Amino acid sequence: MLVSEIYSSRQGEGRLTGQPSIFIRTSGCNLRCHFCDTPFTSWAPEGRHISITDLLEQISKMAPKHVVLTGGEPMLPRAATKLTHHLNEQDYHITIETSGTVMRDVNCDLMSISPKLANSTPSRSRAGDWASRHENARHRPDVVNQLISRHDYQLKFVVSQPSDLEEIEQYLELLPGVHRHRVLLMPEGVEASQLAERETWLLPACDEHQFTYCPRMHIHWYGNKRGT
Numbered sequence: 001m002l003v004s005e006i007y008s009s010r011q012g013e014g015r016l017t018g019q020p021s022i023f024i025r026t027s028g029c030n031l032r033c034h035f036c037d038t039p040f041t042s043w044a045p046e047g048r049h050i051s052i053t054d055l056l057e058q059i060s061k062m063a064p065k066h067v068v069l070t071g072g073e074p075m076l077p078r079a080a081t082k083l084t085h086h087l088n089e090q091d092y093h094i095t096i097e098t099s100g101t102v103m104r105d106v107n108c109d110l111m112s113i114s115p116k117l118a119n120s121t122p123s124r125s126r127a128g129d130w131a132s133r134h135e136n137a138r139h140r141p142d143v144v145n146q147l148i149s150r151h152d153y154q155l156k157f158v159v160s161q162p163s164d165l166e167e168i169e170q171y172l173e174l175l176p177g178v179h180r181h182r183v184l185l186m187p188e189g190v191e192a193s194q195l196a197e198r199e200t201w202l203l204p205a206c207d208e209h210q211f212t213y214c215p216r217m218h219i220h221w222y223g224n225k226r227g228t
């Protein structure tokens with residue numbers, strides 16, 4: 001499995017916010033979001049190949065019993081099946097953070113799905129062919145429906161502008177089994193000031209649509225730094 005980093009920190013987003021966790025960040029992604037905050041796993045993937053045996057050994061030396069498999073897109077590597085199977089056998093709580101575009105048989109306690117809206121598509125001048133590859137790959141409600149039918153889940157949308165709310169409502173019409181209280185809206189941004197500006201209109205919008213506001217607490221705690 002190509003891994004860019006493994007570290008112990010606290011979960012900064014979603015319903016397990018504050019939970020001490022081991023983060024395994026796989027490298028490689030089938031999308032190229034223009035706002036990607038881990039370009040070292042997508043636009044310019046880097047990392048080293050680590051065997052499942054070595055990964056499990058490293059994890060066993062760390063204290064938390066929660067593991068977050070994140071990326072990049074952690075559902076891309078076939079080895080995700082074997083890794084999550086072993087972690088489950090060892091009683092770890094497993095969160096998988098995915099864009100919901102790739103189906104794979106995995107053990108998972110919380111499937112944290114972040115479907116990418118139209119606001120994620122990069123410009124052709126920046127991304128070249130990747131602009132259309134991203135646009136063709138990002139919208140997979142069929143995969144999201146399979147994931148939420150198999151796993152406990154949360155749906156986490158990145159919101160850039162107020163008009164995104166309408167697109168989210170349309171998206172949810174394609175996911176008839178989704179419970180509204182599991183829909184989290186997160187402001188786009190990697191600076192506390194950007195997050196604060198978007199919070200001013202996103203908080204009331206969450207109330208109006210009965211969604212849950214999702215702050216990016218790791219940015220407030222640590223800044224936009226790797227390994228946090």
Ligand code: SF4
Pocket residue numbers: 029030031032033035036037038039041042071072073099
């Ligand atoms: S899906 Fe995630 S890792 Fe991939 S490009 Fe988008 S934000 Fe980055």
